[in-house]
Amino acid sequence: MQLIRSARDMQAWSLAARRAGLRIGLVPTMGYLHEGHLSLVQQVRARADRCVLSIFVNPIQFLPGEDLAKYPRDLPRDERLCEGAGVDVVFHPEANALYPPDFSTTVEETALSVGLCGASRPGHFRGVTTIVAKLFNCVLPDVAVFGQKDAQQASVIRRMARDLDFPVEIIVAPIVREADGLAMSSRNRFLTGSLRQDALCLRRALDEVERAYAAGVRGADALQEAMEAVIRRVPSAAIDYIAIVDEHTLAPVAVVSGPVLVALAVKVGATRLIDNTVLGS
Ligand code: PAF
Secondary structure (H helix, E strand, O other): OEEEOOHHHHHHHHHHHHHOOOOEEEEEEOOOOOHHHHHHHHHHHHHOOEEEEEEOOOHHHOOOOOOOOOOOOOHHHHHHHHHHHOOOEEEOOOHHHHOOOOOOOOOOOOOOOOOHHHHHOOOHHHHHHHHHHHHHHHHOOOEEEEEHHHHHHHHHHHHHHHHOOOOOEEEEEOOOEOOOOOEOOHHHHHOOOHHHHHOOHHHHHHHHHHHHHHOOOOEHHHHHHHHHHHHHOOOOEEEEEEEEEEOOOOOEOOEOOOOEEEEEEEEEOOEEEEEEEEEOO
16 A cells, blocks of 8 residues: 655556556545445445545535534544455645645535535635645546435535536445444544533434324425424534425425435534435435
C-alpha cells in the first residue's frame, strides 16, 4: 500500500494505472475509519482493479463553530485498517496544498442541496461538492463509492457528476450499523457515558416510522409526529430536522405514495448525528 500526499503525485499514479488498463475505484473519507468505510472499500474492490481511499478533513465543508478542530484524526490507525482491507493507495493531501490562500473556485449544486442538512448547514454541500470534484480530478476514478447514511450527500454528488460530465460511476452503499442499531459514524466517539445509549433514539425513531408505515399510516405529518415523540423522550436529544421527502427530488411530500427518504438529524449532547431509511420502495 502506498501513501500519496500531493495532487500531482496522485494524478501521476492514476494516469499510469489507467495507461496499464486498470480500473480505479475511489472511497472518499475524512478518516478515523470504521466498518462503514471498510464496507465501501469492499464495494470498490468488487468493481475496480485498484482501490484509492482518500483521507482529508475538508475545512470548507465545516461551518464556523462546527467541529473541524476536534474532528477525530488518527492516520497510523487508518493506514493499518486500509492495509488490512486491501486498499492500494491512501491519498492524504495537505490542506494548504489543496486550498492555497488565493483559492477562489467552488462547485455548487443548487437544487438537491438546499433542504435537509443544506438548510441547517448553509454552504456545507458547496464544500462537499468542491472537494469531491477536486478528488475526482486528482484520483481520476472510474467508480466512486459513498455511504447511504449521508443520503443527501450521495444524491448531490450523483447530480454533480451527471451535470458536470464526470466520467465516474457513483455507487451508494448500505448503512452499516453497530449491533444495537446506531449508524456507524466517526463522530460516535464523542458519545460518552449515557449519550451513547441516548443516541439510539435515532434508530428507534426510524423503527417507529417503519412500524407506522407498515400499519398503513401515509400522511407525512403523522409519520413525522410519531418520530418526534420518540426523540422528545430523550432529554439530551434536540431535533435539528425530521424530513420525509421524495427519494429522487428530495422535495417534501405530504402523503407517502412512492419511495420516500425519511431522514433525520438530531443533536445528542453536543454531537450532531444523522440517519435515514427509505419507505415504499
Ligand atoms: O462523507 C464524507 O466523509 C465527506 O463529506 C466527503 C465525501 C469525504 C467529502 O469531504
